[in-house]
Amino acid sequence: MRPVRWFCTIPLRLRGLFRRAHVERELLEEFQFHLDRQIEEYIAKGFTAEEARYAAMQTFNGMEQRKEECRDTRRINLIEDLIRDVRYSIRGLLKNPGFTCAAVLTLGLGIGGNTAVFTMVNSVLLRQLPFKNAERLVWIWSTRTDRDKAFFSILNFIDTRQRTRTLEDIAAFANWGVNVTGEGDAERLAGVRISANAFQMLGVDAALGRMLLPSDGTPAAPQVVVLSNGLWRRRFGGDPHILGHSLLLNGIPYTIVGVLPAQFVLPNAEVEIASPLIFETDSQRPNRGSNFLRTFALLKPGVTAQQAQAEMSAITEGLRAEYPEENAKHTAPRILPLRDEVTGNYRALLWTLLGAVAIVLVIGCTNLANMLLVRSVARRKDFAIRTALGGTRVRLIREMLTASLLLSLTGGALGVLLARWGVQLLIAAGPADFPRVPEIALDWHVLAFTVCVSVAVGGIFGLTPALQTGGLDVNEELKGSGKNVQDSVRGTRTRSLLVVAEVALSLVLLISAGLLVRSFVKLQAVAPGVDTRNLLSMRMSLPAAKYSQPETMSTFVDRLVDRVRGIPGVRSVSLGSVLPLSGMNTRADFTIMGRPPATQAEVPAAQNRWIAPGYFRTMGVPLIRGREFTELDTGRSQPVVVIDDALARRYWPNENPIGQHLAVSDAGPERREVEIVGVAGNVKHFNLDEPPTATYYSPMTQVPEAALGFLINGLSLVVRTDTDPLPLADPVRRQIQALDKDVAASSVLTMDQLLATSVAPRRFNLLLIEIFAAAALVLAVMGMYSVIAYSVTERKREIGIRIALGASATAVLKQVLSEGIVLALFGEAAGIAAAFSVTRFMSDLLYGVTPTDPFTFASVALLLISTTLIACYIPARRATRVDPVQALRAE
């Protein structure tokens, strides 16, 4: 209502702010002047000096409060208040170093954990990929009736590219195993052959030189490669003059034209080298049924993923109608943001972790709120005096809030420091295929998050006790013992509520951890189908120039097996195209002779593997029926296969499949007719949690020329040893080098390591959730302990009376314990209800247990209640030792 001319009063306010002492002196002087004049007047009226003074004071009706009101008029000055409150709070906190340290540490760890996990969430899930137009980049999975993640063939890809109107550009790549020979050690690298438009589409600039250009993708163009930043530093020492150098890859010279930037993460960090995919001359080009290309695309501006999805469905439909033979099983492709594809399984994991670490922080805060509550009760008298002297409630609340915000911001600062280190720890503990690792960094988003969390946390745990001081009765407080029954009941109730919440939250976390542990145990019990102990594996590839005939390859394989078998400590040796649990996927359609399927779409498919003699024996895969391959299965004898139990049960549930014939399309368009000679046990190809996958094995000696390229590009040597296999890696490698120095071996892994890698994301997740759950449990137990301990202290007198009246120690013990049990039960009830609604979000992370597994729920609830009982027992014991005489005298 008042037209405040605030600018006129600026000098006055500044004075109030910067010359506080002066202004304060003036205030006192003004009041003193008034008082003196009033006293003079009363003396003139005939009062004695003492009476006059008293009467004059009376006219003020509370002089100190009036002064405070005057001060309040200039306290519109927020900064001044803040400085004062902060100074006061710091003094208060320093007076209680124990509490302050505990609080800052709790908050630092809590906020630090949250900041660290949020850094991961922010960098990996929230931040756009480091590409131009990142928001328009999509991944396209081809899908089939029997698979939801399939690939494109060259011809289908080219047709799709020509027909699309919603995609600005579309790129494809294929995995490419490369042997680097020539200068330096022979080495096998994971690479990609990628359509030459890809880098321009992504908008990535080279760290050195140039990226691949569309002109590199023509048959006439010279052979060029770009290196990953890691490879450049590792193999070439970061040589800035590397451009133009020639590199012998699989025996063919390529010119290095560029180095990728360090953050480049497509498709994953293991890919170290890329060369253009030249569609026109590719050996797989004529075969429309040979699907091996992964594709990603750039949407036209304004086009939604749904529109592109609809168009892709239509194009696929058209291609299926035009080429019913090859495209019979194709269904509508799935389009998803490129970022979601890159982050894959880690989305669920990271969000779960963030939820878990947030719960830990909330529990920590609840503990702090409890501690502050107890402290605020202890300070009631102090508050009462200040209220009597004119301090308003708002001021008191603000002061308490300042103290808690100070704590939480200090905790936040500590948290940021801890988070920097925590993130390094998370990355180090994380699985090798963790996405976007080079991009993980603290940025201002994270700092903003931390500040928000700190303020929220400080506000919440500061406000709880501050609001408790609400019904402060000054007279009661100053007069008597300071024991206001009603307030004390209210305080106890709030503390009990807090502890119930704590128990509930930690139960949710413990149940989640319990479910993950159960999943992990169940998963560990799953047999991978091979004997993983003392089994060494090594990947290698043979240069295509030298091994262009199946016979030359067979000779190499035979000689290698002979040489390696001669190494002391080697029990048996064999080779396979794809190892179990390696996650690699090679499939082929087949038909059973004499049982033609009704339609093309119903043609069955199975994983196909090329193996050398002795493979099953070496891997420890049981042969259920028939025979293994021998040296007698050659390129000139009847083509044979061994099928696995899953395939046998599926198609010959009650018959003997041996002697049956299959027509398999594993080498180009023509089918091979093969005879089943044996049935082997199932093995896990990708993960332990996969269902049995139909598989057939063929002898390497019978590989047709059309499939030879794939085979020699990636072969795995498997060596069964007597003891720890790793020391044998070098002797084996030397034998390979001695046989052919152009053959490089890579990925030396024991089968146990391969197994561990396949469960690494689960193990990582489990480890972290376990840590968080343990922290939650400790905090909840501490909270429970402090509440019961405080309640015992507060009721010492009552307990004393009961003991004096003849209550037995057991009765007292029972009373205190039952108090704790009631709290714990309430917390558990709430926690179980919450867990019921929350755990289903983690069903993706579980294996073999339902999200509401009763066993886990029951055992975790039991664990929590017994731990809280122990926590209550200590103060309960103390209660029984209360000396009635002392307790009654104390007050």
Next chain:
Amino acid sequence: MSKPKDVVQGTLDLLILKILALEPMHGWAISQRLRQVSGDVLQVSDGSLYPALHKLEQEGWIKAEWKATENNRRAKFYELTRVGGKGLEKEAANWNRLSTAITHVVKLKEV
């Protein structure tokens, strides 16, 4: 611990402004003058006077200056600012309107 209702809320400000419109004065003198002019009808405690003065000062209606009194003691003298002068007119007009209206209503009831 609410403060005693000395005068109708807001009226004290008007009284202070009116008194200061005549001449600059220190707090004690204002309190004396208030008692003189309003007699026993308006009980203004000295306690509520100073917060009101400080508030008016903060809001720029009045300004203060330390000067010597007639007996040569230092005292804080308040005087009306230009803003305060205008404000006084408006507040006084408001008050007149309000009191006329209330008087009117009260009389209506008596009829």
